[in-house]
Amino acid sequence: MSKEKIKVVISKVGLDGHDRGAKVVASLLREAGMEVVYLGMYQTPESIIKAAIDEDVDVIGVSYLSGEHLVFTPLIVEEMKKKGLDDVLFVAGGSFPPEDIPAMKAMGIDEVFRGGSLTEGFVSYIQKHVGQKGAE
């Protein structure tokens, strides 16, 4: 059962107050024909997951710019598991050391895009992987 439109929730989490990147990504995904629910700043894993459930999204995108990526990633993954979102992609973007990426993936994030990533990169990643997760 594929959906007509890819729906994404884009959010900041915690006290991170830098939302320029998240807004740019939200606009680019809109340009790519997706429906983007923009949550903005100061979200919690609980509020992000509740929005993801109500909105029936295919992708959860979180922007990390304040060094809390290793704190929030496992909390979000845990909340997703708790609520049964096993078929929703979880991706992150922003600024974090490349050496943290393996740890983030081990925590259960599906893909990460650091600052400087090309638009085509994350757009095509999403297009390719939506509906795949949890299917195998």
Added chain:
Amino acid sequence: MSIRKSLNPEELVEKLLSGDRRAAARLITLIEDQSVQANGMMKKIFPHTGRSTIIGLTGSGGSGKSTLIDHLIGRFRTMGKKVGVVAVDPSSPFSGGALLGDRIRFQSHATDDGVFIRSMASRGYLGGLARGTTDVVRVMEAMGNDVILIETLGAGQDEIDIIHLAQTCLLILTPGMGDDIQAMKAGIMEIADVIVLNKADLDKANLCQSSLETIIHYGMDKKKGWIPRVVPTIAFASKSTDIRGMEELVQAIMDHQAYLHETRKIDDVRNKRIEQELGLVFKDEVEKVVFAGIKGTGKKREYIESIRAGKTDPYSVVKEVLSTFLRV
């Protein structure tokens, strides 16, 4: 097993009726996508609907609809009511994408399980709502929400579909949006049961309020029996103690609801909603029958070519198509 993969219609409806939010969310997606399964499910849902209070909010982009909804959710939650919200934003006519940004204003209720919020992209549908909004409201009713708030996309002068769906219509205006002639024009001004003059701390708010009240008393609504009320509000302020008018706004909504019930006008409003739904479903089904008949036959192209060549015209073509496929 996730709900998306295990798409058993019966099960989904059953879960919805027990208030399951994932089932509701999934069903709404099916409606948005005009899935073939949606119709069958709507049949099962329909008997469980029709009892909720439905309130519509319309007005230009940036007038404060979402922020007002945030306050209204709070008020209704304090009364112990479950609240559903449908917030429509426009789709891009170019990319088909949409930025759904209303949720960012509903933050006070981000983790309240008694509140179900769904953003919808208009997907090219005109009238200020999204195509499946009528069905989405039914889903929210079946889910057990007592109050449903519908936010139109930033509407201008004629996006008035909301009147067919909502029992109480709020029009959100702000000071400085034009003179009294703007307010006297037909269309959106006429549909308001309550006119909210938001950002009432702005310059000339008092003047704006009295000119709106004057226009109302010119007699545009005397027939209706309910005289629209102008409620000045300040929905956003850096200090929460500076927020104004929420009590009065809720009172105006309750008064209008009481009026509808006391005069039995609520039945007219409900009938109007059903009439609208009937029209929509009818149009959809006719379209489906016709398109199914014509699909893959190459007929459409043929028609277009012959219209261009001047051999026929759209009116004759439609008549021919209808008589072939509908057997009327």
